[in-house]
Structure formats: structure tokens, C-alpha cells
Amino acid sequence: MDIKQKNSSINDSVGIVETKYYIYPDKIKLESGIEFGPVTIAYETYGQLNKEANNAILLLHALSGDAHVAGYNSPEDKKPGWWDSMVGPNKAFDTNKYFIVCSNILGGCKGTTGPSSVNPETGKPYALGFPVITIEDMVKVQKLLIDHLGVNSLLSVAGGSMGGMQAMEWVIHYPEFVKSAIVIASTSKLSAQGIAFNAVGRTAIISDLNWNNGNYYESEPPANGLSIARMIGHITYLSEESMHKKFGRKLQDKTSPDYNFNVDFQVESYLQHQGQSFVDRFDANSYLYITKAMDYFDLPSKYGSLALAFRQIKSKFLVVSFSSDWLFPPDQSKDVVKALMNVDKDVAYCAIESNCGHDAFLIEKDHQTRIINSFLKDIFKG
Amino acid sequence: MDIKQKNSSINDSVGIVETKYYIYPDKIKLESGIEFGPVTIAYETYGQLNKEANNAILLLHALSGDAHVAGYNSPEDKKPGWWDSMVGPNKAFDTNKYFIVCSNILGGCKGTTGPSSVNPETGKPYALGFPVITIEDMVKVQKLLIDHLGVNSLLSVAGGSMGGMQAMEWVIHYPEFVKSAIVIASTSKLSAQGIAFNAVGRTAIISDLNWNNGNYYESEPPANGLSIARMIGHITYLSEESMHKKFGRKLQDKTSPDYNFNVDFQVESYLQHQGQSFVDRFDANSYLYITKAMDYFDLPSKYGSLALAFRQIKSKFLVVSFSSDWLFPPDQSKDVVKALMNVDKDVAYCAIESNCGHDAFLIEKDHQTRIINSFLKDIFKG
Numbered sequence: 001m002d003i004k005q006k007n008s009s010i011n012d013s014v015g016i017v018e019t020k021y022y023i024y025p026d027k028i029k030l031e032s033g034i035e036f037g038p039v040t041i042a043y044e045t046y047g048q049l050n051k052e053a054n055n056a057i058l059l060l061h062a063l064s065g066d067a068h069v070a071g072y073n074s075p076e077d078k079k080p081g082w083w084d085s086m087v088g089p090n091k092a093f094d095t096n097k098y099f100i101v102c103s104n105i106l107g108g109c110k111g112t113t114g115p116s117s118v119n120p121e122t123g124k125p126y127a128l129g130f131p132v133i134t135i136e137d138m139v140k141v142q143k144l145l146i147d148h149l150g151v152n153s154l155l156s157v158a159g160g161s162m163g164g165m166q167a168m169e170w171v172i173h174y175p176e177f178v179k180s181a182i183v184i185a186s187t188s189k190l191s192a193q194g195i196a197f198n199a200v201g202r203t204a205i206i207s208d209l210n211w212n213n214g215n216y217y218e219s220e221p222p223a224n225g226l227s228i229a230r231m232i233g234h235i236t237y238l239s240e241e242s243m244h245k246k247f248g249r250k251l252q253d254k255t256s257p258d259y260n261f262n263v264d265f266q267v268e269s270y271l272q273h274q275g276q277s278f279v280d281r282f283d284a285n286s287y288l289y290i291t292k293a294m295d296y297f298d299l300p301s302k303y304g305s306l307a308l309a310f311r312q313i314k315s316k317f318l319v320v321s322f323s324s325d326w327l328f329p330p331d332q333s334k335d336v337v338k339a340l341m342n343v344d345k346d347v348a349y350c351a352i353e354s355n356c357g358h359d360a361f362l363i364e365k366d367h368q369t370r371i372i373n374s375f376l377k378d379i380f381k382g
Numbered sequence: 383m384d385i386k387q388k389n390s391s392i393n394d395s396v397g398i399v400e401t402k403y404y405i406y407p408d409k410i411k412l413e414s415g416i417e418f419g420p421v422t423i424a425y426e427t428y429g430q431l432n433k434e435a436n437n438a439i440l441l442l443h444a445l446s447g448d449a450h451v452a453g454y455n456s457p458e459d460k461k462p463g464w465w466d467s468m469v470g471p472n473k474a475f476d477t478n479k480y481f482i483v484c485s486n487i488l489g490g491c492k493g494t495t496g497p498s499s500v501n502p503e504t505g506k507p508y509a510l511g512f513p514v515i516t517i518e519d520m521v522k523v524q525k526l527l528i529d530h531l532g533v534n535s536l537l538s539v540a541g542g543s544m545g546g547m548q549a550m551e552w553v554i555h556y557p558e559f560v561k562s563a564i565v566i567a568s569t570s571k572l573s574a575q576g577i578a579f580n581a582v583g584r585t586a587i588i589s590d591l592n593w594n595n596g597n598y599y600e601s602e603p604p605a606n607g608l609s610i611a612r613m614i615g616h617i618t619y620l621s622e623e624s625m626h627k628k629f630g631r632k633l634q635d636k637t638s639p640d641y642n643f644n645v646d647f648q649v650e651s652y653l654q655h656q657g658q659s660f661v662d663r664f665d666a667n668s669y670l671y672i673t674k675a676m677d678y679f680d681l682p683s684k685y686g687s688l689a690l691a692f693r694q695i696k697s698k699f700l701v702v703s704f705s706s707d708w709l710f711p712p713d714q715s716k717d718v719v720k721a722l723m724n725v726d727k728d729v730a731y732c733a734i735e736s737n738c739g740h741d742a743f744l745i746e747k748d749h750q751t752r753i754i755n756s757f758l759k760d761i762f763k764g
Contacts, residue, residue, distance in 0.1 A: 032641040132641040192625040192649045193617065199650040200613045202643065203657075207606035209591060224589035231582045232614060235575065240708075243574040249680055257678055259414040259514040261584065261670060264677065267574045268581040275585075288643060295646065296639055298631055326622075326708070 013080050014046045014071035014088045014095050019111060024144045031134040038120070041145045042067045042111020043103035046087060047095035049151065055380065056151040057093060058142060059083065059102040060159030060166040063233070063290055064282060066110035069102040070095075085365040092369040093158070097380070101149065105166075106141040107133045107290055109283035116217065116283040128214035133289060135162070135297045139169040143177075155379060157315075158182035158372075160361030161328065162290070165297050168336070171315040172303070180379045182372060184320040185361040187332040188306050188339070189298035194327065197236055198291035201229030205284045214285050226284040227275030234274045239324035239357030243267060306339035317347040318375045320368065322360035348375060395462050396428045396453035396470045396477050401493060406526045413516040420502070423527045424449045424493020425485035428469060429477035431533065437762065438533040439475060440524060441465065441484040442541030442548040445615070445672055446664060448492035451484040452477075467747040474751040475540070479762070483531065487548075488523040489515045489672055491665035498599065498665040510596035515671060517544070517679045521551040525559075537761055539697075540564035540754075542743030543710065544672070547679050550718070553697040554685070562761045564754060566702040567743040569714040570688050570721070571680035576709065579618055580673035583611030587666045596667050608666040609657030616656045621706035621739030625649060688721035699729040700757045702750065704742035730757060 010016070019042055027037035044067045049056055059069050061082065070087035072080055086092040093100055104112035107130070115130035122129075146154065157170040157178055164186025171181045187194075208225030210216055238246070247267035251257065254264070263269045303309035317340055321333035330351050340347040350371050354360040361368070392398070401424055409419035426449045431438055441451050443464065452469035454462055468474040475482055486494035489512070497512040504511075528536065539552040539560055546568025553563045569576075590607030592598055620628070629649035633639065636646070645651045685691035699722055703715035712733055722729040732753050736742040743750070 034641075128643075132643075189631060191622060192629045192631065192647075193620075193622045195631070195647050196613075196617045196625065196649050196653055199645075199647075199653055200610060200617065203613065203654070204586060204610050206643070207610065208589075228582060228586050228589065228610065231578075231585065235578045235582065238575075240573060240575045240711075243578065247574045249571060249574065249577070249683070259416075261510075261514075261588070261674065263581075265574075265577050265581075267578050271578055271581060272585070292643065301631070329622075 009080065010072055010075070012088070013084055016075065017044050017046060017068070017071040017073065019044050019067055019073060021111060022145050022148050024141070024148075028137075028140055028144070030131055030137045032132060034131045036131050039106065039113045039141055039144070040111070040117070041103050041141060043101060043145055044068055045149070046070055046100040047098050049099040049149075053150070053152055054155060055097060056099045056101060056146075056154050057156045057158060057376075058146060058154055058170070059087065059093065059100060060142075060157060060163035061102065061105065062159070062161035062163050063294070064278070065163070066108065067102050067104045067112075068110075069100070083362065086368065086372070092365075092372040093376075094373070098155065098376070099151075101146065101151070103142055103145050105138045105290070107138070107286060107293065109286040112141070114283065115214065115285035115289055125217040127217065127285060130285070130289065132292055134293050135165045136169050136173070138293065139166050139173060142166070142170075143174065154178045156180040156182055156376060158184070159186075160184040161186055161358065162294055165294070168299060171313045172299075172309055175312050175314045178315045180316040180318070180375070182318045182320070182375065183333070183336060184368070185322055185325050185328050185333075185358055186336075187328045188309075188336050189300055190294050191332070195295045197232055198295055201232050202288050202291060204228035204232070205288060211284065216284070221279065222284045223279040226279050226282065226287060229287055230278040231271040231275040234271055236327045237357055237359040239326065239355055241324055241355040242357050245355065306335065307342045310340050310345055311343050313345060316379060317345060318371065319347060319349045320361070320371065321351050322354040322356065322358070322364065323351065324355045325358045325360060327358040391462065392454055392457070394470070395466055398457065399426050399428065399450070399453040399455060401426050401449055401455060403493060404527050404530050406523070406530075410519075410522055410526070412513055412519045414514060416513045418513050421488065421495045421523055421526070422493070422499070423485050423523060425483060425527055426450055427531070428452055428482040429480050431481040431531075435532070435534055436537060437479060438481045438483060438528075438536050439538045439540060439758075440528060440536055440552070441469065441475065441482060442524075442539060442545035443484065443487065444541070444543035444545050445676070446660070447545070448490065449484050449486045449494075450492075451482070465744065468750065468754070474747075474754040475758075476755070480537065480758070481533075483528065483533070485524055485527050487520045487672070489520070489668060489675065491668040494523070496665065497596065497667035497671055507599040509599065509667060512667070512671065514674055516675050517547045518551050518555070520675065521548050521555060524548070524552075525556065536560045538562040538564055538758060540566070541568075542566035543568055543740065544676055547676070550681060553695045554681075554691055557694050557696045560697045562698040562700070562757070564700045564702070564757065565715070565718060566750070567704055567707050567710050567715075567740055568718075569710045570691075570718050571682055572676050573714070577677050579614055580677055583614050584670050584673060586610035586614070587670060593666065598666070603661070604666045605661040608661050608664065608669060611669055612660040613653040613657040616653055618709045619739055619741040621708065621737055623706055623737040624739050627737065628652075688717065689724045692722050692727055693725050695727060698761060699727060700753065701729060701731045702734060702743070702753065703732075704734050704736040704738065704740070704746065706737045707740045707742060709740040
């Protein structure tokens with residue numbers, strides 16, 4: 001990367017940020033009934049908590065995200081955080097105004113306790129000794145962090161995809177604590193098709209001989225399995241149209257097909273690259289735990305109905321969907337909106353036209369910036 | 383299965399049929415330029431060729447099909463052929479009227495020469511010594527069989543999915559020979575998304591250590607890889623709606639989740655079963671070769687444009703699509719229809735409303751029967 005360009009993008013961002021760690025020393029009770037702890041929580045913060053302590057926003061990441069939502073951890077970083085386009089000075093989540101917090105989820109592999117973390121009782125990684133967790137458990141752990149930071153109310157909880165699931169559990173569990181929720185490209189329950197894609201990804205990992213029943217931390221990881229899981233995921237994150245626009249049937253570095261089983265098409269090369277590079281930055285067991293938590297997510301079943309789930313909440317909602325998102329399609333966002341309206345809650349819904357598929361929440365900066373800016377301004381005033 | 387019910391379904395079908403084999407002793411020139419042969423072709427026939435020899439219909443199977451399109455190969459068979467609902471006395475392809483032929487494709491593993499066949503020059507299975515083939519190559523081999531059977535013109539060539547691709551190559555290559563084509567749930571070129579799903583399936587097979595660069599015929603086959611490829615395939619064959627109706631979020635043999643990595647949901651159990659049972663009946667190398675042939679299928683690019691591809695054809699067309707088919711969506715059928723109309727060809731198009739996804743061509747019996755019956759009657763008269 002060109003140094004000048006790099007510095008300019010650092011200047012354009014929140015700059016250099018440090019990942020911090022909070023260790024909650026006790027045990028928490030998980031939704032499964034298991035008591036688990038201690039828990040280390042990796043987090044980053046951006047902007048300043050104001051005197052009134054009423055400008056804090058918690059950002060919630062999706063399957064493969066982490067605490068590093070914006071800026072650079074070091075000047076050598078090639079890329080900024082995963083939602084840098086949305087978090088920073090004068091951006092959708094404006095760090096000049098708001099105190100932004102983002103933490104790695106429970107079960108993750110980016111600093112928060114997960115299956116790859118060392119179990120203090122054995123001195124070895126938990127592996128499958130780590131308990132199966134839920135979205136609610138992730139939220140409980142986030143609340144411990146927020147309390148530790150001295151934040152006594154949240155202006156908003158916001159996230160896309162699985163981040164939106166967490167946002168909904170937040171306002172249900174802590175109705176007095178959270179002023180608003182921004183739920184983007186998400187759903188109130190994972191569909192059969194969503195479970196199916198997750199199940200195939202998990203099967204790929206578990207079938208990899210290197211997985212070894214989860215005990216691979218001192219040997220080769222199940223790279224092939226995790227890579228396949230990620231390739232499947234990537235197909236679901238793009239729309240058919242965006243794949244067509246991005247790759248079409250273009251061949252990779254050749255003018256005619258090879259008539260063998262090497263990579264022929266650009267789309268194959270892209271997926272293989274995505275799969276292989278994911279292996280360097282993600283833990284296969286975390287992939288199992290997190291997708292399972294998504295599979296289990298089902299607010300209507302857990303609370304009797306979606307309306308019942310939302311009956312006690314006090315937060316204002318902004319729900320955003322993208323027309324070409326076929327993983328969490330607009331209809332699933334509309335179900336959330338309808339349920340909120342049925343129990344007379346304050347909800348704004350924005351159905352954005354986009355051909356970027358599910359990934360639109362990471363890509364469609366301009367439209368999201370306008371509506372989130374305006375939504376937050378209203379809440380912050382009120 | 384109940385014996386009485388079984389006999390009644392045999393009576394309702396074409397009954398007991400025998401798979402036959404034709405050995406073409408010479409070499410054929412493949413699209414890649416390679417000369418390949420001899421070729422054994424497995425086929426079945428139903429009904430009788432009439433005196434005028436003008437009632438023959440060639441049925442063309444999809445990725446995992448075979449020559450056994452209808453009836454039972456033995457009274458012990460648990461299931462009839464793959465399109466039994468459509469082929470038989472008084473069915474869509476009426477065996478009282480028409481002489482029906484169906485053969486296993488080149489590269490397959492159900493009797494026609496493919497990678498699992500023994501190479502007569504080495505006495506060992508071809509494995510990856512088998513040449514990479516195309517849809518056109520499959521069609522060339524089918525023509526050898528049709529000539530061998532003494533059929534000198536085809537009333538129709540018909541197939542769903544990859545079968546539709548073959549139908550299109552048939553009428554392009556043998557315009558004088560084929561009176562009509564029935565192209566169901568198909569496309570004139572595989573989309574980037576279609577290539578992507580195939581590529582992930584192939585990666586799963588190739589990553590399986592048992593695959594051993596294709597040489598597994600004297601050892602354990604790459605069962606895990608093939609099973610994963612099939613699971614991915616099955617997701618694409620169903621629609622989100624049909625998955626929802628069929629499985630929803632129903633748990634498999636339990637009332638609450640297990641909080642472990644066993645199968646929790648019915649949809650997981652279904653996919654695992656589909657994957658595992660596929661391994662017993664299909665060859666992993668065939669899966670590689672056939673999906674590659676689909677990837678390469680691109681009539682517009684091969685002939686300059688779709689209109690140019692169809693310019694010389696003399697066959698009437700029936701094109702059928704299904705509303706919830708997201709693998710080969712209706713728009714891709716419409717592209718075929720438009721191109722045919724642009725070059726003034728005779729085409730009927732039927733867009734069937736169905737929530738069965740791509741698999742609808744195997745399921746939607748009634749609607750397809752009506753339109754195919756009527757289409758064929760017209761052609762047979764004319």
C-alpha cells in the first residue's frame with residue numbers, strides 16, 4: 001500500500017486504536033444452565049463518554065467479526081476495522097459525538113474467551129470442553145463489559161446479521177438500559193435454509209480429519225474443512241446479481257478453459273482465496289460454536305411469539321433490510337417490524353435497494369449513513 | 383414396502399425394464415480436441431418404435447440421474463426410475479404412443495463410460511485419466527446410441543436442469559434430426575453462482591484425503607467430500623419456502639436442543655441422510671467431471687450469441703420454468719425464449735408457479751403432464 005494513501009486513510013479514520021481486555025473473574029449462568037467463567041472480553045472504544053454518560057453505543061459484530069470495528073491497530077495494518085466506513089469522525093456512528101464500544105463475542109477467537117482459549121482448570125485450550133452458547137449468552141457477557149466501563153445506559157445497540165440478533169436480545173433483556181436498537185440485515189429466527197447452510201459448513205469442519213474431535217491446537221488445524229465452510233458462507237453473502245457483476249463467467253488468467261480440475265473461473269479463484277485466507281484468521285471450533293448459536297436463535301419460539309418477545313421493550317427501533325439479501329431476506333426484517341408495530345413500539349423501517357446481497361450491510365455506506373445519522377440524532381436529542 | 387402397494391405401482395408404471403448396453407467401438411473426437419473411445423452406453427427404452435419410426439423421444443437426465451427413468455429394474459426395487467411420474471402409459475411421456483429412450487451420460491457412473499470405468503488400455507479405472515468432457519460430448523455419444531437403435535429422427539429431446547442443456551445442444555447440432563425440444567428448469571449458460579456452488583462441491587471432494595488424486599477405486603472412496611457436495615446441492619434444489627414448509631425449525635426426535643454438535647434440526651438430519659445415501663450410489667470423480675461440464679456450458683459465448691446459437695435450428699421449443707427455482711431461475715429460461723423469438727423460432731413458454739424450487743421438475747407432475755402432453759400431441763400430428 002502506498003504510504004501516503006495509507007496515512008490519509010488513517011487520518012480519515014479513528015486512527016490507531018488499541019484492543020483492550022476485561023477479565024470478568026466469576027462465573028456466569030449460560031442459557032443451557034451451565035455455569036461458566038472466568039471470561040476475558042476483548043474490546044475497543046472510540047470517541048469519548050460524555051459527562052452525562054448518555055452517548056454510548058455498543059456495536060455488535062457478525063459471525064466472523066471482532067472487536068476491531070474501526071481504525072488501525074498499528075500503522076502496519078493493511079486494512080482498517082470491519083466497519084470502518086461507518087464508524088469514525090462524521091461517519092454513521094460519529095466518534096465526534098458518540099462513545100462507541102465493540103467487543104468480540106463469547107465463543108469467538110479474537111480475544112474474548114472461546115474454544116481456543118486456555119481453560120484455567122486444565123492449562124489447555126477448552127476445545128469441545130467449551131460450553132455451547134447462545135446469542136443471549138453473548139449479550140450477557142457484553143453487559144458485564146458495559147457495566148465495567150461505567151456506562152449506565154446505552155444510546156443504542158447496533159449490528160448487522162448476527163449483530164442484529166444480539167441487538168434484539170439486548171433490548172429484550174435490558175429494556176431500561178437501552179434507548180434504541182439498530183437491526184440491519186437480520187432476522188428474528190434463523191430459517192431452515194440458514195440452518196442448512198450452517199450445518200453443511202459444520203459438517204465440512206467436523207469431517208476434516210485434522211479436526212480430531214476439536215483437539216487440533218497442538219497440531220494442524222482443520223484448514224480444508226474451515227475453508228469449505230467459509231466458501232459456502234461467501235456464496236450466501238453475495239447476491240446472484242452481485243456475483244454476476246463481479247465475476248460473471250470470466251476466466252481466471254486464461255482465455256480458454258483448461259479442461260482439467262484447476263481453477264478455471266474467477267469466481268472459483270475468489271472463493272478459494274476467501275476460504276484459504278479465512279483459515280489464517282479464524283478458529284474452526286469458534287465457527288462451530290457461533291453457527292450453532294445462530295441456529296438456536298428463535299425469538300418467537302423462545303418468548304411465545306415475536307410480539308410477546310417485544311412487549312416489554314422500551315427501545316426505539318431502526319430496522320434495515322437489503323432487497324437482494326437472500327440469506328436474511330427483507331421479509332424477515334418485515335416480520336420484526338410488524339411484531340413491533342403490533343405491540344405499539346416505535347419502529348422505523350428502511351428497505352434499501354441494493355444488489356450487494358447480505359454483505360450490503362458492510363458495503364452500502366451512503367444510504368446507511370444517512371438513515372443511521374438521522375435516527376441517532378433523534379434519539380440523542382430525545 | 384407393502385407388497386400389494388408395490389405391485390400396484392409396478393402395474394401403474396412401465397413395469398419391469400432392463401438396462402441395456404451399446405458399445406461404440408471406435409473413438410469420438412471430444413470438444414477439447416481429445417480422441418476418446420471405445421464408449422459403452424447404458425440405456426433403457428420404453429414403448430415401441432412405430433413403423434414410421436417417427437415416435438421416438440430421447441429423455442436427458444440431470445447431474446445425478448441415469449438411464450433408468452421409469453419402471454423397475456427388478457421386483458425387489460424399492461423405488462421406480464427418476465421420472466416415473468412422467469414416463470409411462472398415459473403419462474406426460476406416454477409409452478402407449480411414444481418410443482422413449484434414456485441413456486446414462488458420458489462421464490457418468492451408471493453404466494456409461496466414465497472415470498470409474500476400466501480403461502481397456504491399462505486394465506484399471508480411468509480415474510483422472512478420463513478426459514474432461516462437455517455437454518456437447520454427452521450429446522455426441524447419445525447420437526451414436528440413437529443411430530444404433532435405428533431411429534432416424536427424434537420427435538423430441540427433453541430434460542430438466544442439465545438435461546435441458548443437452549436438449550439445446552441436440553437441436554443445435556442435429557437441426558434436421560430433431561423435431562422438438564423440451565427444456566425444463568434449465569439455462570443457456572451456468573451463472574457465476576452456479577459455478578460457485580459446483581466449485582465448493584468439487585473442493586469438498588478434492589480436499590477429502592481419500593480422494594487421493596482420483597485414485598480411490600481400490601480403497602475407501604472420498605465419502606465425506608462427496609456427501610458434503612451433495613448436501614450443498616440439495617440446498618440449491620429446494621426453495622427457501624419448500625425448506626420452510628418441509629422442515630421449518632422442527633427438531634429431530636427431541637423437544638429441546640441438545641446444546642452439543644449432534645444433529646438438532648430435521649433439516650440437518652435430512653441433508654446428512656441425503657449426503658450419506660448419495661455416497662452409496664454415486665462416484666465422486668463422476669461428480670467432478672459432470673459439474674465441470676455444467677460449468678463450461680455457455681451457448682452465448684460458444685456461438686457468439688444465443689440468437690446465433692439458435693439461428694439454424696428447425697425444432698419447435700417448449701420451455702418450462704418454476705417460480706421458486708433459484709438455481710436456474712425463470713429469467714434464465716426467459717433468455718432462451720427471447721433468443722428463440724428473436725430468430726423467429728417456434729417456442730412455447732410456460733412459467734409454472736411452484737414453491738418446490740429447482741426440484742419442481744421432478745415433482746410438479748400434473749402441470750407438466752398437461753403441457754407436455756399437449757405439446758407432444760401437436761408435434762406428433764404435424
